[in-house]
Amino acid sequence: MPDIAIIGAGPAGTSAAVYAARADQETYVFHDGGGTTREVDVMENVFGFPEGVSGPELVSLGREHARKFGAEFVDEEVVRIGRTDGEAYEIETTADSYEARGVVIATGASYESPAIKGVDEFEGQGVSYCVECDAYFYRDSTVAVVGAENYAAKEALMLLDYTDDVQVLTNGSEFAADPDLRQRLDDEGIPVRTDRLDRLTGDESVQAIETRDGESIAVDGLFVALGAAGGTDLAEMLGVATEGQYVRTDGSMETNVDRVYAAGDVTGGQRQVNTSVGEGTRAAINLLEDFRDTGEYVDYQKLDDAKSEDGKPEATAD
Template identity: 35%
Template sequence: MKKVLIIGTGPAGLTAAIYLARANLEPLVVEGYNPGGQLTTTTTVENFPGFPEGIDGSELMQRMRLQAERFGAQFIQGEVTKLGLEASPYQIHLSNGDTMNAVAIIISTGASARLLGIPGEKENMGRGVSTCATCDGFFYRGKRILVVGGGDSAMEEANYLTRFASEVSIVHRREELRASKIMQERARKNPKINWLLNRTPLEVVAENERVSGLRIRDNRTGVEELVETDGIFIAIGHQPNTAFLQGQLPLDEQGYLQVERGSPRTSIPGIFACGDVQDPHYRQAITSAGSGCMAAMDCERFLEGSAYHDWSSN
């Protein structure tokens, strides 16, 4: 039986692993089949403290993993399909049929950006296709950018990107926007924002391994055209990776794990959540890392007061 098991290896899960390993709690980390989280799709991270020249997203995650391993964290690859949270020690079921027990669990499975599902999109992620304006907007100074989406997130990202881009065009498949009135008004008043409404994205086009355009169809006329651009930001929302919980923990209407305000504690003692899986607002590497630290510290306090204190017999 493990003292603590961490699910997920993004900034939150790896930070939790570092803290718990340094506390001699020997955390076991379950990394999925795409370890590292969303940062592995980012070519250069320039807003994570300590790297003034920037750092490749995959390299940052690898360094954090090595740091956790250095202090004694152990890693196994697999996908958690179900948790048994009826009583402690809790059960963790993996897709290969294995079952493990742990006194405490930290859930840091993150959230996945919703994508359009069109040709060229995934292939050019990090090469001109992005899902995070705060992360990547800086790289588009003086460039032309397309933002795909019609909700509040799209309006917010478009407004933010006008700080850098020479021109931002919003592409939305309907004539009407889903965004709130105030967000629509802010976008419409911004002189740098253009509108391509009632257009359906069909294909991301790239040249020399960089995005060069987006092929779209005018829904009114059926005419297709290629819109030249230097970057495409997909802003149609995120999906928290919580399906495996099967209703065992409270989720909000979007599927994000609910935690006590200002804390990583869930409604079940010994079960903690950190990172994007419980954060629908910030979704930044640094905030995820900070919440991973919080989860580890609260987990350590929980274990100190747990009835399972005689680890040598387990």
């Protein structure tokens, strides 16, 4: 029986695996081969990679790091999770079942895609799901945000740090942002259009959005702000509290269920690799603290005070 089961092998899950395995806890990381980092992604805001790094490359390096300390990656999709008769948790996959004393949920979050032709084809070529990640590439450009609620309004306001030419497109829905956000959009001169959108057009990148009425809206970039979909089903099987589409955690990344933590995009907030890595680290360390508080063995010598042969702390002890 593994000590710790981590569900999800993205930046949050692999970061948690590094700390859990390094503390001599038998650590299994379950993943189904999915994820939000694609081959075309080059992320230029990841600490330690000044020239940028692709999502798959970063995840591969993280898994290599976790395996160095003994973490085992299980290529199986988790379909159910529950409690055993004892103090453990049972993880059922499409191929087998496992038990673990503690769980870290790091399943990530997929993004809801709008019903506009060409959105998938132009992803990474003018279509983005993350203002914080990609707004830098649209400095002084014409951009639009598709969405009809608070999330879209906030993303549009954030884009003003990079360009003055911003508009919100609701794609036929009624604009339902809170009054204070609507007022801020008005004050900043950000128009809101309710046209039904049909398709994206362009050669190698997005150049315009065609409406159902045949009008063309020129844009260099389209940011999708419809919210994140899924990610909480497994948590709810355990009675973990959720808020909308996200798992609710406290500052230590702990849920309301004993020895069940969550980290990364599944918790909402800033969808940044750096944030996910930090949350995964925090989740693992605090879960290990739980083990220590209950008298269960954790090798904190390895976790917090690794020594080199001459007795000095190793440079990589963090």
